[in-house]
Amino acid sequence: MNVNVRFALVLAVAFICQAAVVPFISIGPIKPDIILIIVASFGFLDGAAPGAVGGFLGGLLQDLLTIRGIGLEVLIKTIVGGFSGRVERTILGNSPIMPMLAIGGVSIVSQILYIGLAFLTGERMELLTVMREVVLPSALYTATVGFFIFPQLSKILSAERQDKVFR
Amino acid sequence: MAIIVAALSVALVYSGDREGVVSQSQHLLLAATAPLQKAVNVVISPFKRVSQYTLVIGNLTNENRRLKHDNIVLRQEVDHLKRYEAENRRLQRLAGFRRESQPKTVGARVISRSPTSWQSIVTIDVGSSAGVGENMAVITDKGLVGRTVRVAGSAALVQLLDDRRSGVGVEIARSGATGIIEGSMEGRLKLRFLAADADVKVGDKLLTSGVGGVYPRGIAVGAVAGIAKTAYSLEKNIDVRPAVDYARLSEVLVINDSEAARSKL
Numbered sequence: 204m205n206v207n208v209r210f211a212l213v214l215a216v217a218f219i220c221q222a223a224v225v226p227f228i229s230i231g232p233i234k235p236d237i238i239l240i241i242v243a244s245f246g247f248l249d250g251a252a253p254g255a256v257g258g259f260l261g262g263l264l265q266d267l268l269t270i271r272g273i274g275l276e277v278l279i280k281t282i283v284g285g286f287s288g289r290v291e292r293t294i295l296g297n298s299p300i301m302p303m304l305a306i307g308g309v310s311i312v313s314q315i316l317y318i319g320l321a322f323l324t325g326e327r328m329e330l331l332t333v334m335r336e337v338v339l340p341s342a343l344y345t346a347t348v349g350f351f352i353f354p355q356l357s358k359i360l361s362a363e364r365q366d367k368v369f370r
Numbered sequence: 371m372a373i374i375v376a377a378l379s380v381a382l383v384y385s386g387d388r389e390g391v392v393s394q395s396q397h398l399l400l401a402a403t404a405p406l407q408k409a410v411n412v413v414i415s416p417f418k419r420v421s422q423y424t425l426v427i428g429n430l431t432n433e434n435r436r437l438k439h440d441n442i443v444l445r446q447e448v449d450h451l452k453r454y455e456a457e458n459r460r461l462q463r464l465a466g467f468r469r470e471s472q473p474k475t476v477g478a479r480v481i482s483r484s485p486t487s488w489q490s491i492v493t494i495d496v497g498s499s500a501g502v503g504e505n506m507a508v509i510t511d512k513g514l515v516g517r518t519v520r521v522a523g524s525a526a527l528v529q530l531l532d533d534r535r536s537g538v539g540v541e542i543a544r545s546g547a548t549g550i551i552e553g554s555m556e557g558r559l560k561l562r563f564l565a566a567d568a569d570v571k572v573g574d575k576l577l578t579s580g581v582g583g584v585y586p587r588g589i590a591v592g593a594v595a596g597i598a599k600t601a602y603s604l605e606k607n608i609d610v611r612p613a614v615d616y617a618r619l620s621e622v623l624v625i626n627d628s629e630a631a632r633s634k635l
Contacts, residue, residue: 222399223406226483227414231617232557234487267399268485270519270527271535317488321555326534328555336556341487 209359210245210257217241218264233340235348236310238265242280243309244349244356246287247302258284275320283313302353307346314338397522400493404525407482407493473586474627475509476500480619481525490533490557492619497524500626505584507625513590513613514538514578515622526624530616531591532557539581540591545569548579551591551610559592559610566604570594576610586625 217237225234242261246254262280266273287309318333478494496502498521508515508528516536520527529536536553540561549564564570574594580587595611 219403219406221485222403223410223482225485226407227410229483232487232490234485236486265486267396268403269489270491270529271489318555321534326555328534332556337487 206249206360210241210253211260213241213356213359214238214257214261214264217261221265222268230340230344232337233344235345236313236341237348237352238262239280239283239310239313239345240306240349240352241356242284243287243306244302244353245360246284247290247305248357248360249288251285251288254284254286254288255281256284258282275317278320279313279316282316283309286312299350299354302357303346303350306349306353307342310342310345311338314341396520400520400525400527401522404481404493404495404522408495411481473625475623476502476626478502478508478526478622478624480622488534488555490530490536490553490616491519492528492530494526494528494622494624495524496624497522497526499523502526502624502626507585507589508622509589509625510614510619510622513592514585515614515616515619517584518624528622531612531614532559532616538585538591539579540576541579542568542570542594543575543577544571545574548581549608551576559612561594561608561610562605564606564608566606570597570606570608572597 217240221237225237228235238261242254242258245257249257258280259277261284262277263273265276265280269276287305290305315338318328318330318338321328476496478496478500480492481495482493484491494508502518502521504518504521506518508517514531516528516530516533518526519529530553531538531551532553534553534555538551539548540551541548545568547564547568547570549561549568551559551561554560561570561576572594576591576593578585578587578589578591590613592610592612594608596609598607600607
């Protein structure tokens with residue numbers, strides 16, 4: 204099966220999980236960002252351009268779940284997907300911990316982007332409180348969920364990569 | 371390619387499509403995801419209930435004693451209020467005022483919560499088929515919950531008061547001073563735009579002022595939890611403790627009689 208089709212299927216499943224399952228596994232206001240995990244993993248495994256396109260689609264789906272206008276998550280996930288593609292795959296290695304740390308880092312970057320864009324649209328906040336109570340716990344939760352998801356995704360997309368070599 | 375996609379993303383941010391394809395897609399998606407959320411809620415609810423029972427069982431004796439005491443106090447209050455109501459009705463008739471009717475409401479169950487950390491919303495299991503529309507106030511027996519922001523046939527999204535884009539006009543029950551309660555990114559309620567010389571104390575009850583037309587007047591919103599004066603601001607920093615525990619919402623009422631809301635202004 205083509206890698207793009209696989210990615211689309213994985214993204215659809217992630218979207219359903221984000222909409223229907225994540226609200227029930229939240230810890231207070233803290234929720235894991237499943238779509239971010241998929242987008243970042245796609246970027247890590249396939250590079251900047253596919254990561255950015257995956258981020259665009261993932262962000263579009265995520266924006267449809269929100270009550271504000273469309274575009275904010277599209278922009279953030281596109282940047283995050285492209286940024287993740289810049290992370291050399293060799294850095295991640297075979298260790299299960301490195302992808303988890305990378306997803307945690309990407310989660311922090313995406314949330315800081317969100318706060319920055321919200322600030323530009325006139326929203327005021329207590330930055331230290333937001334970092335302590337929302338950004339860092341969310342990143343930790345997302346990284347923990349990513350620890351379990353990334354190896355499975357890696358297997359799914361690696362099979363396709365070997366197909367490409369033989370072609 | 372990445373640059374083209376990024377440029378497209380920026381264009382979308384500024385497109386501001388509120389009524390077109392995007393808005394329709396969001397309504398369709400709400401209609402499609404609501405049954406899924408309902409199904410997950412049905413599966414998870416029994417487990418949640420068991421864990422909650424385990425947690426509260428130790429406190430039942432104390433709670434029972436407290437409730438008996440509250441019952442006695444409340445009975446006395448009801449007697450007082452009945453006398454006041456009769457007196458009020460008499461005086462209103464004398465003054466020629468039209469008596470306010472109770473607003474019509476629709477009962478609903480919360481079937482899901484926000485899928486992301488950055489917004490505070492819940493999904494309820496009633497929609498346009500039950501007479502629910504956008505911008506209708508949602509309440510519980512304890513006070514104001516929020517307002518409906520997107521409505522499908524059998525589900526609706528409710529923006530909670532602690533959402534960072536939420537705001538409601540309130541008045542302090544004791545002094546009558548008015549202000550606006552806003553949500554925040556941290557999920558806390560803040561009382562803002564209060565006059566510098568306004569009479570406000572910790573513990574003051576806050577009620578909806580009715581200004582704006584979405585929320586009827588007189589619904590409990592919360593109480594003042596803390597007041598701080600910052601060195602570089604003319605405004606007092608006032609924290610509000612909400613009347614409703616948004617994390618434990620299960621059943622709510624939607625006020626679907628906007629005429630009643632307007633008549634209270």
